[in-house]
Amino acid sequence: MNDPYELRYDPIQKDFLYLHRTTTYNMGTFYHRHEAYELYLFLRGNVNFYIENSCYRLVPGDLLVLNPEEMHRSYSLDETEYERITINLQKSYLHRLSTPATHLSACFDYRPKGKGNIVHLKEDQLEQFLQFTSSLEEALASDAYGRDVQANCCLAQLLVLANTVFQNASYIPTDIMPDLVRQTMDYIETHLAQEITLEQLAGTFHLNSTYISRRFKQHTGLTLRSYIVDRRIALAKSYLCEGLTITEACYQSGFGDYANFIRSFTKIVGISPGRFAKKNASLPE
Known part of the structure; x- marks a missing residue:
């Protein structure tokens, strides 16, 4: 796995x-x-x-x-x-x-x-x-x-x-990201608070789910699952910075399981959601 x-x-x-x-x-x-x-x-x-x-x-x-x-x-x-x-x-x-x-x-x-x-x-x-x-x-x-x-x-x-x-820059670099990968990222970003499945992505893009997963991993180095978890943690961090409770940040960022949220947040951020919230609250404006 x-x-x-x-x-x-x-x-x-x-x-x-x-x-x-x-x-x-x-x-x-x-x-x-x-x-x-x-x-x-x-x-x-x-x-x-x-x-x-x-x-x-x-x-x-x-x-x-x-x-x-x-x-x-x-x-x-x-x-x-x-x-x-x-x-x-x-x-x-x-x-x-x-x-x-x-x-x-x-x-x-x-x-x-x-x-x-x-x-x-x-x-x-x-x-x-x-x-x-x-x-x-x-x-x-x-x-x-x-x-x-x-x-x-x-x-x-x-x-x-x-x-x-x-x-003073006027330089515009050429973006060569494959449309499928960019569209997948955009879909994930707009549906973070909802359930996201491979079946939904396959239906949205009318492509085989294995093909979508393989292309995404090829260009990001990440599985779809790990990418979704990271984006949800980033959203939860912003909610905690806004003063939401840990429970509110958990569910509003798309996590359906509180224990999994605590474990994922601590693993990725390096500190627990509670410590992150306290640390952010102590920072000067």
Whole structure:
């Protein structure tokens, strides 16, 4: 039986996490989220990048921004070397780097969910970005006095550049997500509070249920069941943030069994619904 908790989460414990990686194998096979913002620069390879219900064939110089609510997945189409730079940043860290006049989280937050995630850097912008990341790598590898300040300066410069590029972007990437997968995601999203079965999906799309399941798993890395559970947990989190009780959040997000809701929520979120609600209630406005 397929594991209903296939969705992967990468917890980010530090203020930021910088990685410059080159691989010849697939990473990020499953849709996942981070507990932080992500700045991602694609340098080379043969890669499809999935964000929510869209998919893009990346081109060297593509810069992506992702917030903690956006599911995403990179998939190497072959064993070509896949090089990218990823920087994960905690919300609190971006807040400290920002000023009243310069909100460095703007490119992550001020856009519709799953939309406007990609820009393509011009040659001079890419060169500037790589200069900043090279200086950041030097600061992170150093034990000299002031290395943390230098790293913060590099990150601030990178974020100013990223925000400036996104503010002035006119680039529209081509979405290559198969219609069936996108329509299945849209159907699930609009029927979360109701029962969703393979038979219903087969009847809606007039296709064999096995074919729908196989195509969905091929492009998301997830079973339909695990995807539905995740979307319902995300809905329950929003209800808890709005002040609904745990019982109300459970049933209004489509869970028919309270014990299963508690177990699923704790497994996916990492804390119980009760602790999540208390933690959210204690956060400043």
